[in-house]
Amino acid sequence: MIITSVNNEYIKELNKLKIKKYRDQKHLFLVEGKHLVQEAYKTNKLKQLIIKQGIEYDIDLKDIIVVSDDVIRKLSTTVSTIDMIGVCEIVDNDALFGDKIIMLDKVQDPGNVGTIIRTALAFGFKDIFLSYDSADIHNQKVIRSSQGAIFSTNIRYFNTKEVIKMLKEHGYIVYGTALKDSKALSNFKSVKKLALVFGNEGQGISKEILDTTTANIFIEIAEFESLNVAIAASICMYHFASKD
Amino acid sequence: MIITSVNNEYIKELNKLKIKKYRDQKHLFLVEGKHLVQEAYKTNKLKQLIIKQGIEYDIDLKDIIVVSDDVIRKLSTTVSTIDMIGVCEIVDNDALFGDKIIMLDKVQDPGNVGTIIRTALAFGFKDIFLSYDSADIHNQKVIRSSQGAIFSTNIRYFNTKEVIKMLKEHGYIVYGTALKDSKALSNFKSVKKLALVFGNEGQGISKEILDTTTANIFIEIAEFESLNVAIAASICMYHFASKD
Known part of the structure; x- marks a missing residue:
């Protein structure tokens, strides 16, 4: 059977997953395009495949729906042509994946959040904590800029201050990023248990949070006022990542 | 006099500047919002200010037009509320601004190009060469992500191979970026006259161009297939920038 009507009840249900409220209710989200579907499949997050009639695929899944x-x-x-859409499960992980953690406090641009997740995976920062007022990681723009890295990282929403307190109690070094009262990145050495905190695109990290970190870092720049948060985060991750 | 009609002939002319063809013909482009208008003004690129009726401003310019x-x-x-628009001049610079150069070969995403320009200015790479098939720097998305850095950098369109040849003849070290046949970034030391080349989002730099560089670099990553080009460029710029 092929679903050809956009008014089909099930399709209308799926379409609601574009809205955060419904994603949270159903514990499901959509990903668009072959690359993301394959990433979801490889990491066992793919529950159902919606595929355009006539398109070939090599995904071995029971639940496949062919549509017009x-x-x-x-x-x-997107405006681009999409051949397949994956229905994926939102999974909550309790344990940490590793010793390197990224924390995002009020990072609101979906492109920035997605790019940071992609880069975090690349540099082995596999645990990502977002404050509740950061962008939703199941937003399509986040997923697209993450290039599927959301499937291989452990991402959770938390209260930033509480996480910092908890991590410090568990022996983590926590570095914030700030333009004032901070030390240049090149002075810092890598440590085994490390958490890096990045803040809002406009305001940075609030003073209240900066006061609770182990130390705060600035990136030595020549003359412009600031760096984009995804750029700053990536430079810090590169600096602290293992070069072995 | 206040222009209130969207059908006003002059407004219709200005509106055409959204299209590259007209920008190239008129040698003019638009910037939106207070921050970008001020950056244009500070660098003497602002020719005319279009301001919404009732909005205060402290820009000392002869040519100001109040509109509805x-x-x-x-x-x-943009969907955001804009109070002012600047009409700016496209300026061509002949001489180089400095010794550190960024070259973009077929970098097509406007957000990537704008972010790279912003970061380049931050790290003192003030000369930027783009291949003709890269994004147009007077596109609104490029200007927005550059945060106005397009006004303080020297940006030109060129044939990548010709520029590399010319720069090497003038004593520049030219490093490309490639996943294969390349050396890890951390092995490279900074040099005085340096040009870094970054390539297309999907394909990277073509082999033909990689063969003409002084050497090629890869960034040591833990496990994901690749980095976003703006991220890779920023990490390289940070690595080679002066930390004094």
Whole structure:
């Protein structure tokens, strides 16, 4: 059977997953395009595949629904042509994946959050804590800029101050980033248990949080006022990542 | 006099500047919002200010046009509220601004190009060469992500191979970026006259160009397939920038 109507009840249900409220209710989210579907599949997060009629695929899944071009278009959020959409499960992990942690406090641009997640995975920072007022990681723009790294990292929403307190109690060094009352990045050496905190695009990290870190870092720049938060985060991650 | 009609002939002319063809013809481009207008003004690129009726400003310019909210909305390309739009001149510089150069070969995403320009200025890479098939720097998305850095850098379109040849003849060290046949970034030391080349989001730099560089670099990553080009460029710029 092929679903051809955009008014099909199940398609309308899936389409609601574009809204955070419904994703949270159903514990499901959508990913668009072959690359992201494959990343979801490889990490066992793919529950159902929605595929455009006539498209070949090599995904071994029980739950596959063939749909018309109109239906795929309705479900997708980009202007580019999408051949498949994955319905994925939102998974909560309790344990940490590793010793290197990224914390995002009020980082609101989905592109920044996605790019930071992608880069975090690249540099082995596999645990990411976001404050509740950061962008939602199941937003399509976050998923797209993460290039699928959301499937291989351990991402959780938390209260930033509480996480910092908890991590310090567990022996982590916690570095914030700030333009004032901070030390240049090149002075810092890598440590085994490390958490890096990055803040809002406009305001940075609040003083209240900066006061609770082990130390705060600035990146030595020549003359412009600031760096984009994803750029700053990536430079810090590169600096602290293992070069072995 | 206040222009209130979106059908005003001059407003229609300005609106055409959203299209590259007209920008190239008129040698003019638009910037949106107070921050970018001020950056243009500080660097003497602001030719005319289009300001919404009732908005205060402290820009000392002869050519100021007051318009209605409708007119500002017509000219702007964002969903956010814009109070002013600047009409700026496209300036061509012949001489280099400095000894540190960024070259972008087929970098097509406007956000990436803008972010690289912003970061380049931050790290003192004031000369930027783009291949003709890279994004247009007077595109609103490039200007926005550059945060106005396009006004303080020297940006030119060129044939990448010709520029590399020319720079090497003038004593520049030229490093490309590649995943294969390349050396880890941490092995490289800074040099006085340096040009870094970054390539297309999907394909990277073509082999033909990689063969002409002094050497090629990869960034040591833990496990993900690649970094976003703006991230890779920023990490390299940080590595080679002066830390004094």
